[in-house]
Amino acid sequence: MNSLKKINSEIKWGGSILALYLVWAITWFIQSHFLKGSFSAPYLPSSDIKIELLGPGGQGFILGTDIYGRSLYELLSSGLNYSLGISLLVCLMAASIGIIVGYLSVTGPRFVKIASDLLINLIFVFPSILIAILIMAATGQSFWGLVFCLVVTGWPGYAKIVRGETIRVMGLTYVESAVAIGVSKLRLFFTILLPAIMPLLSVHIVLGLSGVIISEATLGFLGLGGSEYSWGSMLSMAKTVLLEAPSVVVFLSFSMGGLIIGLNLLGDGLRDYLDPKGV
């Protein structure tokens, strides 16, 4: 049924934007890991105080330089790879935890449901960015600390969706017959449940990626990020030179905004595409 539906323009636009970003990210990955640096010691933008705050096009720098004289193009690129890497990692981890907890809270023993409900509610009622600020301030800034607190605040969303979907799927007749002939819970999970919830889950992962990119950048902006190569920490540096070099803020904002627009468009488009009601 879905295959007959026309792919909507949101998927096309979002997909094209994301494809451009992917090409950019892969190009930079090859440049930094193989051409300019090595795999064990990737190349990082080098600073040179003599060429600080060049405008776009100055001295061969396409986009200019920042306050430390680093090439803005190289900074943006390493920020892109950092953002993409951390958001993929966080979303996959959060989604995996969410899938397991969501599935177990329906099919597992009763205490799992009670405990997971309590935990999910607790994390949901907390303002999530504040929880992240608290954890980052308490643990100090590190990459894994950042991943940890983004996963902690991220998984309940997936767990809720998976729970709802599991309840729906378990009520379908073909699943009931599978249960009746004694298919084990593990097999049920991999052969029936996972394929059934994957479409909806992928929409939420795509939309979740943009959420993680924003959260990560917010923490970076507040000085609580895991790396100086986060777009957020670059923006907090760039806003101090807003008057002298407005182009730095503009390039940073639009690189980040463009990526998030792409993800949001693709996520919205996929949701409409998969929605049986066709709203």
Added chain:
Amino acid sequence: MNRIFGKLAYSLFTIFLALTAIFFIIRLTPGDPVSRILGPEASQKEVLLYRKDLGLDQPISIQYLSYMKNLFLGDLGVSLFKKKNVGNLILSHIGPTLTLSTIAMLISAVLGVFLGIWSGHRKSSWVDNLSRVVSLFFLSFPIFSLAPLLVLIFSIQLGVLPVSEWLGVEHTILPILTLVFPLTSVLVRVTRNKFLEEVNVPWVTVLRAKGMGEFAILLRLTKVCLPSIFNVIAIQLSVILAGTMITETIFDIPGMGMLLLSSIENRDYPIVQGVIIYSTVIYMAVYFLVDFFNEKVDPRIRVN
């Protein structure tokens, strides 16, 4: 009445759990606040003395009890860095934050619902397309990248609004705009989708068949959409609170955000803890009120 008490009790219980979680997150995460405050050069004796001063030498259960007792009495402790009572510090900073977030929320609620209903009512018209594109755009620019862009446009290019500080009405415009754009965008989208869900239900057809005016029908549809909108506002509240704090740091507004950020830099844990406890309690209070209010607006929720 019983149910309201039940809900209130549940909210209080969640607040209690949240406070417990905050306590354990701070105490059990690796990294000793004392060595951070005193720096690496501090002698063993100084560290021990300081720990004793803060009550950190006690077993964790005793620490927890005294923490809860102090919170219950409204005592958030004393700032490590500024040596002032945390509660008073927060009260002296809460004004701008509440002003900003309340005004931004009111403007966005009215604007968002109005635009959402309008673009839902005229689905696929130019209004609808424009509002979808614009709201997508503003949703994709986080507050801290939107704010510098607005400053660039309104203060530096056009020169019509002041850049920062907190002196008069004209200083509130840019921060409020920064908050209003993304929040309105969320509300437009939610209202539009909810409106389109409700617009073809039987009772609307009946009203139309009986000859009720289009405007009166729209009003009734709006009322039906309100609970979802309030829910979204409640969920967005944490985003608004955090957003206001970030906005403050950009526009140099002496609110809770400035307090939070400066205390994160100084490793002033009692203040960080206090600000987060305050925000959590405000957040949950609003959440509770929204729940209560939704039942009044839409009787169907009460039945379920």
